[in-house]
Amino acid sequence: MNLLPLPDLLAVGAAIGRAVVLLLIVVLFAAYLSFIERRVLALWQDRYGPNRVGPFGIWQLPADVIKMLFKEDWIPPFADRLTFIIAPVIAMSALFISFVIVPVSPTWGVSDMNIGILFFMAMAGLTVYAVLFSGWSSNSKYALLGSLRSAAQTVSYEVFMGLSLMGVVAQTGSFNMRDIVEAQQGMWFIVPQFLGFVTFLMAAIAVTHRSPFDLPEAEQELGAGYHTEYAGMKWAMFFVGEYVGIVVVSALLTALFLGGWYGPGPEWLAGFWFSIKTLFFVMLFILLRAALPRPRYDHLMAAGWMVCLPLTLLNLLVTGAVLLMQ
Amino acid sequence: MGEKSGASTNGLPGSQHPVIAELFQRFGAARIQYQETLGAVPTVWVSRQDATAVLRYLRQAPKPYSMLLDLHGVDERLRRNRAGMPAADFTVFYHLLSIERNSDVRIKVALAANDLQLPTVTGIWPNANWYEREVWDLFGIEFKGHPHLVRLLMPRTWQGHPLRKDYPARATEFDPFTLDNAKQDLEQESLRFVPEEWGMARGTAHADYMFLNLGPNHPSAHGAFRIVLQLDGEEIVDCVPDIGYHHRGAEKMAERQSWHSYIPYTDRIDYLGGVMNNLAYVMAVEQLAGIQVPDRVKTIRIMMSEFFRITSHLLFLGTYIQDVGGMSPIFFIFTDRMKAYDVIEAITGGRMHPAWFRIGGVAHDLPEGWDKLVRDFVEWMPKRLDEYDKAALRNGILRSRTIGVAKYNSAQAIEWGVTGPGLRATGVDYDLRKARPYGGWENFEFEVPVANNGDAYDRAVLRLEEMRQSVKIIRQCLENMPAGPYKADHPLTTPPPKERTLADIETLISHFVGVSWGPVMPAGEACQLIEATKGINSYYLTSDAATMSYRTRIRTPSFPHLQQIPSVIRGGLVADLIAYLASIDFVMADVDR
Numbered sequence: 001m002n003l004l005p006l007p008d009l010l011a012v013g014a015a016i017g018r019a020v021v022l023l024l025i026v027v028l029f030a031a032y033l034s035f036i037e038r039r040v041l042a043l044w045q046d047r048y049g050p051n052r053v054g055p056f057g058i059w060q061l062p063a064d065v066i067k068m069l070f071k072e073d074w075i076p077p078f079a080d081r082l083t084f085i086i087a088p089v090i091a092m093s094a095l096f097i098s099f100v101i102v103p104v105s106p107t108w109g110v111s112d113m114n115i116g117i118l119f120f121m122a123m124a125g126l127t128v129y130a131v132l133f134s135g136w137s138s139n140s141k142y143a144l145l146g147s148l149r150s151a152a153q154t155v156s157y158e159v160f161m162g163l164s165l166m167g168v169v170a171q172t173g174s175f176n177m178r179d180i181v182e183a184q185q186g187m188w189f190i191v192p193q194f195l196g197f198v199t200f201l202m203a204a205i206a207v208t209h210r211s212p213f214d215l216p217e218a219e220q221e222l223g224a225g226y227h228t229e230y231a232g233m234k235w236a237m238f239f240v241g242e243y244v245g246i247v248v249v250s251a252l253l254t255a256l257f258l259g260g261w262y263g264p265g266p267e268w269l270a271g272f273w274f275s276i277k278t279l280f281f282v283m284l285f286i287l288l289r290a291a292l293p294r295p296r297y298d299h300l301m302a303a304g305w306m307v308c309l310p311l312t313l314l315n316l317l318v319t320g321a322v323l324l325m326q
Numbered sequence: 327m328g329e330k331s332g333a334s335t336n337g338l339p340g341s342q343h344p345v346i347a348e349l350f351q352r353f354g355a356a357r358i359q360y361q362e363t364l365g366a367v368p369t370v371w372v373s374r375q376d377a378t379a380v381l382r383y384l385r386q387a388p389k390p391y392s393m394l395l396d397l398h399g400v401d402e403r404l405r406r407n408r409a410g411m412p413a414a415d416f417t418v419f420y421h422l423l424s425i426e427r428n429s430d431v432r433i434k435v436a437l438a439a440n441d442l443q444l445p446t447v448t449g450i451w452p453n454a455n456w457y458e459r460e461v462w463d464l465f466g467i468e469f470k471g472h473p474h475l476v477r478l479l480m481p482r483t484w485q486g487h488p489l490r491k492d493y494p495a496r497a498t499e500f501d502p503f504t505l506d507n508a509k510q511d512l513e514q515e516s517l518r519f520v521p522e523e524w525g526m527a528r529g530t531a532h533a534d535y536m537f538l539n540l541g542p543n544h545p546s547a548h549g550a551f552r553i554v555l556q557l558d559g560e561e562i563v564d565c566v567p568d569i570g571y572h573h574r575g576a577e578k579m580a581e582r583q584s585w586h587s588y589i590p591y592t593d594r595i596d597y598l599g600g601v602m603n604n605l606a607y608v609m610a611v612e613q614l615a616g617i618q619v620p621d622r623v624k625t626i627r628i629m630m631s632e633f634f635r636i637t638s639h640l641l642f643l644g645t646y647i648q649d650v651g652g653m654s655p656i657f658f659i660f661t662d663r664m665k666a667y668d669v670i671e672a673i674t675g676g677r678m679h680p681a682w683f684r685i686g687g688v689a690h691d692l693p694e695g696w697d698k699l700v701r702d703f704v705e706w707m708p709k710r711l712d713e714y715d716k717a718a719l720r721n722g723i724l725r726s727r728t729i730g731v732a733k734y735n736s737a738q739a740i741e742w743g744v745t746g747p748g749l750r751a752t753g754v755d756y757d758l759r760k761a762r763p764y765g766g767w768e769n770f771e772f773e774v775p776v777a778n779n780g781d782a783y784d785r786a787v788l789r790l791e792e793m794r795q796s797v798k799i800i801r802q803c804l805e806n807m808p809a810g811p812y813k814a815d816h817p818l819t820t821p822p823p824k825e826r827t828l829a830d831i832e833t834l835i836s837h838f839v840g841v842s843w844g845p846v847m848p849a850g851e852a853c854q855l856i857e858a859t860k861g862i863n864s865y866y867l868t869s870d871a872a873t874m875s876y877r878t879r880i881r882t883p884s885f886p887h888l889q890q891i892p893s894v895i896r897g898g899l900v901a902d903l904i905a906y907l908a909s910i911d912f913v914m915a916d917v918d919r
Binding site for chain 2: 296
């Protein structure tokens with residue numbers, strides 16, 4: 001056996017440790033977001049929200065988890081079993097995995113892939129399979145309609161989501177997230193890439209299926225949409241997957257446009273600044289849900305193709321022209 | 327009209343009504359038999375052979391009777407007081423309304439028990455379809471030429487016709503209910519939708535349609551309401567609304583409750599309308615009894631009715647915004663409703679269903695300090711309404727979801743029997759409170775909001791404005807509440823004023839009879855139309871000089887509104903249907919009774 005030298009071994013161990021800690025934080029925070037969202041929404045809507053379990057209701061999540069674990073793991077007899085089980089796994093993991101590209105501080109981060117953004121795009125592209133699989137395998141009409149909507153929604157936002165980030169990539173000259181954050185030391189990309197920021201924000205809401213772009217599960221229209229037939233832990237995976245998505249795209253928005261970990265004060269505050277900025281976007285997502293009605297899905301598609309796509313193309317052209325002139 | 331009618335018919339009973347005089351002249355007095363009623367609706371009998379011609383004439387006459395307001399039946403077999411009426415075992419009546427004339431007329435057709443059929447009028451008024459199905463369902467009267475005469479309210483598997491007098495009204499008169507597997511399968515099978523039965527194709531040459539059951543349990547169906555959609559993608563090719571899941575037999579119950587004890591049942595017809603339902607009922611009973619109520623009673627009733635118009639419209643607004651995806655306003659709106667209900671509770675003792683109006687008055691006088699509560703409410707409400715306008719109704723996404731969606735014009739609204747905000751949103755200025763004031767509304771200053779596009783957005787904006795007008799009316803009640811008794815001094819007032827009960831024997835006897843057996847209303851027919859929260863609500867009461875009603879027909883606004891759905895939504899998307907359903911503002915209890 002050819003063991004690595006001890007210092008290297010330690011370094012590998014530390015890297016693995018950090019990665020595990022980071023991902024655990026993400027998934028735990030995402031799970032707790034369900035509770036936070038309910039309390040915050042309640043605050044904005046003049047009511048209490050869940051405040052019974054423990055002080056301020058903080059044990060609501062464990063209570064929910066216990067309830068969920070004890071539910072019967074039920075698969076409808078008319079469903080396609082394998083696909084039905086795979087769908088929530090994809091829903092939970094696709095965006096979760098893409099968190100590995102996010103650098104949280106100068107020293108913390110799971111992986112420094114030089115194809116960072118491309119990796120995220122690939123994973124975001126996979127999320128649609130969760131919805132398609134669940135809608136198809138459920139063998140239920142409402143679920144099918146939900147997944148049809150999702151497919152339509154996906155083709156309209158995927159295109160401009162990719163393009164909206166190309167300005168940032170062009171300015172940095174790299175797909176690597178760490179390079180992108182470091183390129184914002186002087187000025188955050190939200191200023192020169194404002195159009196890119198706005199369009200990516202829209203795409204980010206759509207990719208997480210959050211209100212107002214929650215058409216695939218529009219409860220007033222489709223009951224629960226694509227996950228109508230799910231219950232228990234499999235349903236919970238869809239549920240947590242949605243919150244993981246929020247955390248991941250918020251972290252990406254922070255890293256791509258708000259200067260990542262940069263902020264006033266000493267360097268050890270890097271993680272703090274990163275978290276605060278991410279939290280800002282998370283709250284924005286929740287507030288949007290409280291504030292806006294839901295557009296019709298053909299209006300959403302029209303907005304994607306007729307407004308956002310031309311805007312991102314314009315952004316890319318201008319960025320390219322400016323870079324060439326320099 | 328006296329000049330218009332010929333000399334031969336001049337002076338005949340009934341010819342004081344222009345429309346009856348017109349019918350006399352057109353068809354001859356021999357073929358039109360006038361019936362005196364206690365209500366304001368002129369009523370004539372025609373033979374079955376003449377029925378279609380008379381109805382068609384009224385539909386096409388100058389200033390036509392374009393709206394079939396109501397169509398139903400009466401089982402006449404046990405009725406004793408039938409003087410001046412042709413022999414009949416069953417009656418079918420048509421209640422027509424002309425908005426241009428602001429007048430209505432009732433046409434009755436007598437039928438013999440061994441020959442229960444007459445021609446359909448679905449070709450004259452499209453909304454006759456459901457009414458005729460209901461009459462078939464509940465009386466077993468057949469309408470020849472009806473496109474699809476099947477049961478409407480009762481399950482397809484039902485035996486018998488419940489509104490017939492020989493059909494028992496009490497569950498105890500039946501064998502105990504059982505449900506075995508075979509019967510359950512049969513019931514479920516009878517609910518399966520068969521497209522061919524409705525003349526629908528299962529697909530085109532290239533693709534199959536999806537048939538989607540929206541309801542009876544669906545978040546946006548607003549109650550137990552099923553609508554079967556024929557979908558091409560998300561486009562609605564056609565649809566079939568299916569009602570009856572909320573049917574409780576309210577009209578049958580009226581035939582075994584005393585005139586007084588039926589009041590709480592009326593609260594539950596339009597369960598968001600509270601005492602507004604009582605109003606139509608007690609006003610019709612007062613017509614039978616010949617009671618004139620004091621001014622204070624009128625003003626109190628108006629104030630409470632307008633309170634319920636506000637709470638009903640508030641719930642509409644909240645669910646409407648929620649149905650297009652805006653989740654927050656409904657929580658604020660429920661706060662407002664609580665404030666309104668607090669006032670209602672302080673005055674009536676009840677909240678949603680106070681059952682507070684009485685024959686000849688109201689249950690109690692206003693409590694001490696009522697004016698402060700009402701004042702607080704009228705000062706609170708308008709600011710909140712402005713907020714909902716700004717935060718929700720002017721939101722761009724909400725407007726894009728509703729403007730131009732589920733649009734219909736005035737002619738379509740009238741031919742489908744649409745009343746209330748749904749009619750006024752098409753530009754027809756027809757509000758019974760103004761058009762033919764009843765119960766004291768003529769003494770108040772308010773406007774009738776009218777919109778022009780007749781789409782889902784206008785219906786919401788219009789209701790918001792109606793709430794402002796209701797607040798205005800309540801404010802006037804507050805400032806001008808007359809003094810005086812809260813009950814009419816009349817032997818049929820129930821319960822009667824107590825003051826003289828122990829002073830003289832006559833009052834004691836009538837008091838005792840009124841609160842034990844219930845009052846005996848003089849024989850006759852009365853009908854009161856009111857502008858309820860959702861449109862025109864009417865109670866058509868037939869008394870056979872007994873302690874209980876012989877027949878109570880409740881015309882509810884939501885029923886025709888649902889029948890209109892397919893004609894409006896064809897070609898729309900599922901999302902449009904949801905916005906449309908929300909904009910109708912129906913409750914299933916009001917549809918099914």
